[in-house]
Amino acid sequence: MKPLPGNEPRRLCGEFENSGFPNSLSMRVQAEVWHPDLVSVLSDIQMHLMLRTFAKTLLLACGLDAAQAGELEDIAEQAASKAPNYALGVAYAENGAKPVTMTFGPIHKNTDTPVSTDAQWHIGSITKSFTAALIMRLVDRGTLSLDAPVEDYLPKDKALMHAQWRALTLRQLLSHTSGLPANAPMEHFSKRSNENLHDLRREILAALWISPLSDQTGAYLYSNLGYLLAGFVAEEATGKPWEKLVLDELAVPLDLKSLGFGAPVKDGAPWGHGGFVLFKREVSPQADITDNPPWLGPAGTIHLSLNDLVLWGQAHLAACKGEADQFLSAKSCLAMQEIIAENYGLGWVIEDNKDPPHIWHNGSNTMWYAKLVILPDQDRVLAAATNVFHARRIDRLLDDMRLSND
CATH class of the missing domain: 3.40.710.10 (DD-peptidase/beta-lactamase superfamily)
Known part of the structure; x- marks a missing residue:
């Protein structure tokens, strides 16, 4: 059946635009494609089950087997259920496949508006990997x-x-x-x-x-x-x-179209939350202080979608194998991942003594928290972000993902 206007199939696995359909459980999977009349007669439970099935199908299309698809979805849902008033984004890619992104929760704690799958997230000090790579391109x-x-x-x-x-x-x-x-x-x-x-x-x-x-x-x-x-x-x-x-x-060279600076302002993007632990308040993107001052940019003011953040990780996987010289030479990519002091290289934390070995960076301006993990041996990239400083929650989520189907 031909889709109704405005409901045409969109990008699959990071290549399709999010259709923007908000489900009742505040969960979205990229490339949601729905017939409005069908949605109107579905119960919340039916919608949830269909989303689960669609998510697994999407993950299979992106190079994951059924066990990986189900385990990833369960890990993400469990993490989201622990802080339902805040937004959570999770993204994943393996073996060079297109990234899969799932988002949960509202754009801020005092609204029911769900966060969009293609939302931009503030990534804080993950920006340092961008500044270091920029320097290495100039070295090349x-x-x-x-x-x-x-x-x-x-x-x-x-x-x-x-x-x-x-x-x-x-x-x-x-x-x-x-x-x-x-x-x-x-x-x-x-x-x-x-x-x-x-x-x-x-x-x-x-x-x-x-x-x-x-x-x-x-x-x-x-x-x-x-x-x-x-x-x-x-x-x-x-x-x-x-x-x-x-x-x-x-x-531009890596086609990271969502990349920008400061707090994200696009519709459907989550708002940061500031304040004390028990008194977190949403911070409007139009507020006077939504981020560190712009002059601090090289240390941590980038925002982008989780799809693009995973693409960033994949670019490093490819470059270090000598498959992306147009981005970064293998020599420069590997130099970034050599430990210089305290497990830190050039813009990356290197955990080569962990099982499995991995490279990562996290970031927060105290109103957001994001983390990117690269597993070279598995050719896997993981990313997660939330719009409140919940470091332990994100770290545990990504540890579970990192160790899944190992």
Whole structure:
């Protein structure tokens, strides 16, 4: 039977657009295709059973066997049931197949509007893997070197920089071994302009690089400030702002159409939740403070769909096997996954001593939480996100997924 207008079959496994049909249990599976008259006579239970069947069919079409499909769905549903007032997104791909995305819950705790399957999610410090990959693309091109002192790329600034800052390298900045503090002083976080970000980044860094380092170079100390400086170096070396570099060098070549910056504002996207543990409140995308200030971009302001986040993980799987040189050379991809200190490489946490070995990064601006996991031996990528700081919930969910059908 020919679908009614507006209900034509859409993308399957990340290639079809979400049809936008909201089921009564706030669960959606990508490529939902329904006849309106049929839906109107279905009970909630019937709708739920049909969704389960459709989800399994979709997962099978994406390269998963029936056992994997059922186990993945059960794991995701169990995680969603533990915090039904918040949105949860789960995505999965294996053996190079198209990603499958499932979403649960409302866009925020005080509405019944369900989150859309193609919703964008704030990914926080997973952004660091993007900044590191951007740097490595410039290394592949010969524009930058991981081990040259940053003063080589900052001719307009080096005269005012303390010698310890001038000697820092991109390898140290990207591996959190530079000795830079975790963050810039809080006084700078009130600077929230989205205009002339390169100049604002210079202003903030210039107030700091006149002084000696507060910690020892070579020791591990997680540093958003280090990634800010790395992004600034890329800007100076190319003459382009970090945001444009991310779009031109990463999002466009990899077809990550949903990628943007700051809190997502698209209809159907979840709202973040802030406040104390027992008093979380939704934060409108139009609120004054929905994210860290834009100048902190290289350390953690990207948002994108979970479909595209899984594609990002798949791009790294392919590049490290030498199958995506147009994105990143195998040498550079593998360099990102070499441990430098405390299981951290260049933009990735490497768990090569775990069973199964995996690579990951998480991120949060305190109003969201997201995590991406790559399992090279299984050729599998997992991602999950929620619109509240529920790190333990997401970590447990992805651990269960990581160990499923192992």
